[in-house]
Amino acid sequence: MNTIEFLRRSYVEALRSVTSDPDRFAQLLRPTQDPKFGDYQGNAAMSLAKELGEKPRDVAQRIVDALPLGEDFESVSIAGPGFINIRLSESFLRSELVKRWSDPADGLTPLDPPQSMIVDYSSPNVAKPMHVGHLRSTIIGDAIARIYRALGWKVTADNHLGDWGTQFGMLIYGWRNLRDDEAAKKSPIQELARLYKLVNGLSEQNPTIARACRNETAKLHEGDPENLALWKEFMPWCLADLEKIYERLDIHFDSYQGESFYQPMLAEVVASLKELGIANESEGAICVFFPDPDEKVDKEGNLVPLFPPTIIQKADGAFTYATSDLACIKHRVEHLHPDVIVYVVDDRQSLHFEQIFHTAGRWGFTGAELVHVAFGKITGKDGKPYKTREGGTVGLETLLDEAVERARKVVDENSGDLDEEERANVAEVVGLGAVKYADLSQNRMSDYVFDWDKMISLQGNTATYLQYVYARNRSIFRKGNVLPEELDPSRTEIILAHPSERALGLKLLQFGESVAQAAEDYKPNVVTNYLFELANAYNAFFRDCHVLKAETPELRDSRLILCELTARTIRRGLDLLGIRTVERM
RNA sequence: GCCCCCGUAGCUCAACCGGAUAGAGCAACGGAUUUCUAAUCCGUAGGUUGUGUGUUCGAGUCACACCGGGGGUACCA
Numbered sequence: 001m002n003t004i005e006f007l008r009r010s011y012v013e014a015l016r017s018v019t020s021d022p023d024r025f026a027q028l029l030r031p032t033q034d035p036k037f038g039d040y041q042g043n044a045a046m047s048l049a050k051e052l053g054e055k056p057r058d059v060a061q062r063i064v065d066a067l068p069l070g071e072d073f074e075s076v077s078i079a080g081p082g083f084i085n086i087r088l089s090e091s092f093l094r095s096e097l098v099k100r101w102s103d104p105a106d107g108l109t110p111l112d113p114p115q116s117m118i119v120d121y122s123s124p125n126v127a128k129p130m131h132v133g134h135l136r137s138t139i140i141g142d143a144i145a146r147i148y149r150a151l152g153w154k155v156t157a158d159n160h161l162g163d164w165g166t167q168f169g170m171l172i173y174g175w176r177n178l179r180d181d182e183a184a185k186k187s188p189i190q191e192l193a194r195l196y197k198l199v200n201g202l203s204e205q206n207p208t209i210a211r212a213c214r215n216e217t218a219k220l221h222e223g224d225p226e227n228l229a230l231w232k233e234f235m236p237w238c239l240a241d242l243e244k245i246y247e248r249l250d251i252h253f254d255s256y257q258g259e260s261f262y263q264p265m266l267a268e269v270v271a272s273l274k275e276l277g278i279a280n281e282s283e284g285a286i287c288v289f290f291p292d293p294d295e296k297v298d299k300e301g302n303l304v305p306l307f308p309p310t311i312i313q314k315a316d317g318a319f320t321y322a323t324s325d326l327a328c329i330k331h332r333v334e335h336l337h338p339d340v341i342v343y344v345v346d347d348r349q350s351l352h353f354e355q356i357f358h359t360a361g362r363w364g365f366t367g368a369e370l371v372h373v374a375f376g377k378i379t380g381k382d383g384k385p386y387k388t389r390e391g392g393t394v395g396l397e398t399l400l401d402e403a404v405e406r407a408r409k410v411v412d413e414n415s416g417d418l419d420e421e422e423r424a425n426v427a428e429v430v431g432l433g434a435v436k437y438a439d440l441s442q443n444r445m446s447d448y449v450f451d452w453d454k455m456i457s458l459q460g461n462t463a464t465y466l467q468y469v470y471a472r473n474r475s476i477f478r479k480g481n482v483l484p485e486e487l488d489p490s491r492t493e494i495i496l497a498h499p500s501e502r503a504l505g506l507k508l509l510q511f512g513e514s515v516a517q518a519a520e521d522y523k524p525n526v527v528t529n530y531l532f533e534l535a536n537a538y539n540a541f542f543r544d545c546h547v548l549k550a551e552t553p554e555l556r557d558s559r560l561i562l563c564e565l566t567a568r569t570i571r572r573g574l575d576l577l578g579i580r581t582v583e584r585m
Numbered sequence: 586g587c588c589c590c591c592g593u594a595g596c597u598c599a600a601c602c603g604g605a606u607a608g609a610g611c612a613a614c615g616g617a618u619u620u621c622u623a624a625u626c627c628g629u630a631g632g633u634u635g636u637g638u639g640u641u642c643g644a645g646u647c648a649c650a651c652c653g654g655g656g657g658u659a660c661c662a
Contacts (some may be wrong), residue, residue: 048643050641314660349662350589351588352657383654460626464624514601
């Protein structure tokens, strides 16, 4: 159980003496911002006072009187207008830390009740090189999947590939007319990549080629056997190519159900929506309209719809991505029965998701909660979308290479004692970690400025800082010739006498509630904030409380236990974000 | 036109569905090194939270109106 949940149990009971709805006010229990106020504060009295017509401090006093002081709470006091400040007892912290030692989940407690979730993220177009624009969805989506999995949910990570688009017309055209047989034999993926680039360029300049490509795409969509055969031949190559980069990023999907997968269902979707009167013909296209049930009107007295209409079948008969997304919801709900479906897609598609979520609801697919986890764009220092110096899009692979290269430079400058192989590994872990963490540590809604120096710089809230704290921590065990397994907090008393020891102990016990918070809001930056605070608490401890030179063997062991718990928590926390650690750096 | 998102220190960002004196990092200045890894740490300085009204015990957070930036808005995805 999370520390705050434990506390809340007593708190709810105490609230029962002043309100019939204690759970609502128990939510107002939270960690204090300043340790001088204690560990947790309850803010219920002020708002309750109003309802009861009493003075806030009197209400607070009644709550405090009902709280069981003793074993678990060292002090409970009233401050200011009616804040209830709670300080946990050392014996409570100690016994929780002992439990934590043998907890394989490192203090993460399952979200109750455990449910199932589909996380839809990354979703690149196959056969086109991945670029910086795919980074956020991929990284944030993976973190959300990892976090929910760690909290006991059944998570399906699904990559909704763009595998049915116009790029295949170009590939088919190129393959037929411009293929280099030898190159194709040697590396079909590279040959496809070359052809895509080539034909894409050609068709921009040459309308005849552009038309030919569109024609090949149309034939594919109509089920032309030869084009379909080529598509089937290309797909495994494309997937293998994607897999390479996912492997490097340590990102793994449970399924790859892309646009092509839903293609056969689209006609039926349109038919069904028409039959139910949800979709209508308008200007030759089949559309879903969104009339406002409240019938709001504008200044001219015209009805204002909730949203503009969305087209599910174009006048030329083609389906749209709205159709595909609706088919996808239907399929997922009917076959996978998720409780929640999360779409990690950039903010610009907010309207689209509002439209299809609303439509799905009217269509009767209300079983799953549908969530659009939106995020802003990546910009350069000038505030404009991140581009290469030449103005082109930044390839993802190039970007990762540069991250590792930059990390390598720093490693070479600082870690002369590591051999070549270890340095390369450290550079990889640090470089990729920097890229991921820079993204995840930011509130996802705002645009974020891509800044190499800040990212790889090791001060402040960066992955490298945490990785370094971890490595220094491990160094203590090497230096002291101690194996963590040799420690045993059931034999060694954990001592929290120094304020820095106590603060670290408390911070360790707040891991679970932070991750739960991050999950609830789909905000990985809550985890990064926590880890940064934990690292700072550890640094203060490291400064104030010498471990190996502790005054007594008991104190030394106690501090080693705190070190080990910190290391585990950092490792686990970074793991939730898809970031690795190294023992030395 | 309408809708959505954003606006917090010079810069990059936090602030846990209204809580105590708005917190970090960078940059600046000052300090700590025969080290448990100085890639770390400590201190100083820096603010009318875009503006204005309102709601109340209490507002960066909520409401309304403006200002500024970005995005979306029926046949691309």
